[in-house]
Amino acid sequence: MTDSLEARSYAPIESSIPVGAVPLETIMCTEELHRRPSRPPGHEEENRALVKLVSALADSPSTIFQTLAETILHITQCDSAGLSLLTTDGQTPDVCGKRFYWPAIAGMWNTHVGGGTPRNFGPCGDVLDQNRTLLFKHFERRYPYLLPVVPAAEECLLVPFYVAGKAVGTIWAIMHSDRRKFDVEDDRVMGSLGKFASSAYQALASIDELRFQIGEREKAEAAVHKLADGLEVQVRVRTRELERSTAELLATNKELEKEIAKRRRAEDRFRRSEALLAEAQRLSATGSFSWRVATDEITWSEQLYRIYELEIGVQVTLELIRTRVHPEDLSLLEKMVEQARTGMTDFEWQYRLLMPDRSIKYMHTVAHATRDLDGQLEYIAAVQDVTARRMSEEALAKSRSDLAKVARVMSLGVLTASIAHEVNQPLSGIITNAGTCLRMLDANPPNLEGARETARRTIRDGNRASDVITRLRALFSTEEFTLELLDLNEATREVIALSLSDLERNRVVLQSKLAEDLPTITADRIQLQQVILNLLRNASDAMVDVDDRPRRLLIRTEREDGDRVRVSVRDVGVGVDPQNVNKLLDAFYTTKSDGMGIGLSVSRSIIERHHGRLWAEPNDGPGATFSFSIPSSQERVTDTAL
Secondary structure: OEEEEEEEOOOOOOOOOOOOOOOHHHHHHHHHHHHHOOOOOOOOHHHHHHHHHHHHHHHHHHHHHHHHHHHHHHHOOOOOEEEEEEOOOOOOOOOOOOOEEEEEEOOOOOOHHHOEEEEOOOHHHHHHHHHHOEEEEEEEHHHHOOOOOOOOOEEEEEEEEEEEEEEEEHHHHHHEEOOOOOOOOHHHHHHHHHHHHHHHHHHHHHHHHHHHHHHHHHHHHHHHHHHHHHHHHHHHHHHHHHHHHHHHHHHHHHHHHHHHHHHHHHHHHHHHHHHHHHHHHHHHHHEEEEEOOOOOEEEEEEEHHHHHHOOOOOOHHHHHHHHHEOHHHHHHHHHHHHOOOOOEEEEEEEEEEEEEOOOOEEEEEEEEEEEOOOEEEEEEEEEEOOOOOOOHHOOOOOOOHHHHHHHHHHHHHHHHHHHHHHHHHHHHHHHHHHHHHHHHOOOOOOOOHHHHHHHHHHHHHHHHHHHHHHHHHHHHOOOOOOOOEEEHHHHHHHHHHHHHHHHHOOOEEEEEEEOOOOOOOEEOHHOOOOOOOHHHHHHHHHOOOOOOOEEEEEEEEEOOOOEEEEEEEEEOOOOOHHHHHHHOOOOOOOOOOOOOOOOOHHHHHHHOEEEEEEEEEEEOOOEEEEEEEEEEOOHHHHHHHO
């Protein structure tokens, strides 16, 4: 008598007989009911039951159904008893209802009060269809939704329940075991009690209706009296209110005229603001748009039409936008659209437009997500044409690259003497060894072993001279940014070797502390060596006027946290002014009388291109320390180079 154990609620109505349900005839045993031995009529007990129902009707009419269920439970000595009534609203009996609901249950199934079963496929529906008492045995075999109900029903006796001559439900009794079986006396008693309950229910309904009508009439009469008593007062009050309203209307009219004038001024300011915004967008080459994601409705400003070189007012769609986006950036557009549809709060992206004349424009878009009045996702965005800025940045990058090449060439003159010294030593060795070799060969007998040794020394000195020339050509090469795996300590030693003669000539004592655990890095060898060379030259120049202390210069390499490496050059020269320490790296700023202010600026550009940082700081004692730090990770440097 329940839908899948669903108490106090309704399950979906069954539209057909479930697969596996047995025929109705296999669970009906009504004919057997009349063949069973029956106990004698218990009229005395039946009368007591009717008296109990009458008392319940007088004391608490609303509980008549529950009293009836408890009375049937007692008289038939069953395990569960109750009522099922057709309804459309879940409360009022209705012969046209599509479901049964249970207003009262007594016994083991009392927990299911308020539940229900479908009208078109259930035991109660079968009773109303045949309009007679039916006895079922194990009815869960036909109605599978009763299988989970515990305790299961052994037998169920159902009697039609009538209201105003129409069957609107059933009265039922259930045995959950075979301790006794229903008989015709149970059928008779339940029918008799049902008739009384039906009459009682109709009487209650009539009494409630009469009480309602009386109450409504009393309310109406009271309202009429009150209306008559207060009519004159209301007329006087309404007259005064009308006079007051007239005065208020005049005052409101004046306020309205003021508001209209104020609104006109606001509209004028708004139109002026729109004109200023449009002019500002034109001057800054910035357009704006809104995009309603749910409907793909896109609204552009006039300036954005001009940027895309489309006719103002033409309907904008994502497909139209795709026709202008550079083919190589279409994947970026699709990715942005996909992320925006997922509700991403904000987004910023850069892309290119390919115009009909094959020219390229560079765009920068910033969008903010919001919700419209309907709660739908909408993006408000600004789009700036940054083509001119992009061209300027590329020109600036080229200028910096050219400055770097100029700086390297300027260093050539300073290093000429040092290079000549470095080359002169192996050349002198070559000449000396060649002369010795000739003398040994001219001896009688020839000293072949000695000649071979001097020839080997000649080859060694030749290689030394070749290495000096190779390093010089590499340092002043004009090749572009080239990444390679390199040993920073080795690159530093090569720069020291090139600078050593110049440092000795300036009476500079060079110390090097190169970390042994330094990782291999990914960088442009020549450009990093240019930075190190510039820092060494600057440190040497800073100690030219120092005569009261040794001119010591320390170059150090070391690890840093975050997978980075550091190179530091420390001198004991004149030092730097703490107030101007940040200006030292600016282009054309110099503290030298003959300097151009290019070296450190170019060095900073090189280090930043390697995703690093170049800085200066005064020492605790005399002099200053210049350092740079770069990542050793290949991916980070590569991304920056691109």
